[in-house]
Amino acid sequence: MHELSLCRTIHQVVEKAAGDRKVAAVHLKVGKLRQVIPGTLTYCWGLVSADGPLAGSQLVVESVSVVGSCRSCGRDTEVEQVLVLVCAHCGAAALDIVSGEEFLITTIDLDDRTPAARRPVS
Amino acid sequence: MGRFHRHDDETGHGHGHGHGHDHDHPHDEHLGDHSGYETxxxxxxxxxxxFDENDRRAAENRRVLDDAGVLTINLMSSPGAGKTTLLERTLRTLPAPERVGVIEGDIETSIDADRLAAAGARVSLLNTADGFxxxxxxxxxxxxxxxxRLDLxxxxxxxxxxxxxxxxxxxxDVGAHRSVMIYAITEGEEKPxxxxxxxxxVDVVLVNKLDLLPHLDFDLDLFRANLATVNPGAEVIELSARSGEGLEQWTRWIDAARSQPATSGA
Structure with missing residues (x-):
């Protein structure tokens, strides 16, 4: 249950990046090896952003599968459910995790319906 | 971790215009003219x-601890696995308990901190319910x-x-040099x-409560096999914080870690 403190961190990063522009949505990539529950994260986002400059913005979580690369045959294996690091192709127990540990803010969508002081006039 | 790449469409909320980047600094991207919708x-x-901000603060902690020459061990477990009992026993076994510090993290109360202070350690208590x-x-x-709050x-x-x-x-990452887990055999073999x-x-798993082994169906070999599937490099030390069995191997491990160059923690 560390989603609340993670949302506070995300809030700080987004506030800094957006400045005084209105934010519509914040996009995250979260690897499945990160012990974060997407539903809890979006719920906590509502609590953390309420009454602040990001109130009403949406948190959009994209889950990233766990994939291991085999040190023996070089092929990738998607690891599901139980984390067993065995190559699905050659059976070697030598998988290096290549995805599934991501946890990043990728993009912020701005809401152009509100006037924003810093946006260039086009 | 693999090279980062974006697939806007996978989210179902993307605004089109996939645009691969490897930057880690913010910059504005004006999509309106290119995407054809959501102008x-x-x-x-x-x-x-x-985790960047936490990791930066952790690296700072590690630098402070390196400068002071203090080997720092992050001790983790489920509740009741025996962290505090093991620390008490370790303090009684080490030659200079007054040169051992403990940062005691508990949601509430100073019960564990008081036990460890009584065993001779310098204790800094963090009640996470108190302002955190x-x-x-x-x-x-x-x-x-x-x-x-500690004299390093x-x-x-x-x-x-x-x-x-x-x-x-x-x-x-809290800035420790080593991560150690205490695992009680009452927790079952499948937890890894x-x-x-x-x-x-973690670098080491301390398999605790070994004195209870005759009373349980716990299969040590199965536990070790399960651990090896998720962390083949983890060292295992079997011990009982209650009886003192295996404590010597644990204190030898601490001595060896003190003499080795510091590595960055997990």
């Missing part, structure tokens, strides 16, 4: 790792706060007794498979 919507590409929102883990800024020059070894929890503490992130985060 005028601006997108800021951030690509900031959410009742957190289920310790993070680097909290540990930095506790470090400020008077210490050789510092234990960070994390909050009892097999999930959250594994995610936060159920909590792989925690078991992958």
């Amino acid at each position: 005028g919507a601006d997108r800021i590409v951030v690509l900031e790792r959410i 929102g009742g957190e289920c883990h310790l993070d680097a800024p909290m540990v930095a706060d506790a470090l400020g 020059d008077g210490l050789d070894v510092l234990f960070v007794e994390n909050v009892g929890n097999l999930v959250c503490p594994a995610e936060f 498979l159920k909590y792989p992130v925690m078991f992958r985060a």
Whole structure:
């Protein structure tokens, strides 16, 4: 249950990046090896952003599968459910995790319906 | 971790215009003219790792501890696995308990901190319910706060007794040099498979409560096999904090870690 403190961190990063522009949505990539529950994260986002400059913005979580690369045959294996690091192709127990540990803010969508002081006039 | 690449469409909320980047600094991207829909919507590409700030503070803690020459061990387990009992026993076994510090993380109360102070350690208590929102883990800024209340020059070894929890503490680097897990045989053999992130985060697993083995169906070989599937490099030390069995191997491990160059913790 560390989603609340993670949302506070995300809030700080987004506030800094957006400045005084209105934010519509914040996009995250979260690897499945990160012990974060997407539903809890979006719920906590509502609590953390309420009454602040990001109130009403949406948190959009994209889950990233766990994939291991085999040190023996070089092929990738998607690891599901139980984390067993065995190559699905050659059976070697030598998988290096290549995805599934991501946890990043990728993009912020701005809401152009509100006037924003810093946006260039086009 | 693999090279980062974006697939806007996979989210179902993307605004089209996939645009691969490897930047880690924010910059504005004006999509309105290119996407053909949602005209005028601006997108800021951030690509900031959410743990960056914690990791930066953890590196700072590690530098402070390196400068003071204090080997720091992050001790994690589920509640009741025996962290405090093991620390008490370790303090009684080590030659100079007064040169051992403990950062004691608990959601409430000073019960464990009082036990360890009585055993001779210099204790800095962090009640996570007291100003930290009742957190289920310790993070680097909290540990930095506790470090400020310890005389590091008077210490050789510092234990960070994390909050009892097999999930959250594994995610936060606190700035320790080693990560150690205490695992009680009453917890069953399958836990490495159920909590792989925690078991992958540690250098050593101390298999505790070994004195109870005759009374349980616990299969040590099966546990070791399960651990090896998620963390083949983890060292295992079997011990009983209650009887003292195996304590010598544990204190030898601490001595060896003190003499080795510091490595960055998990």
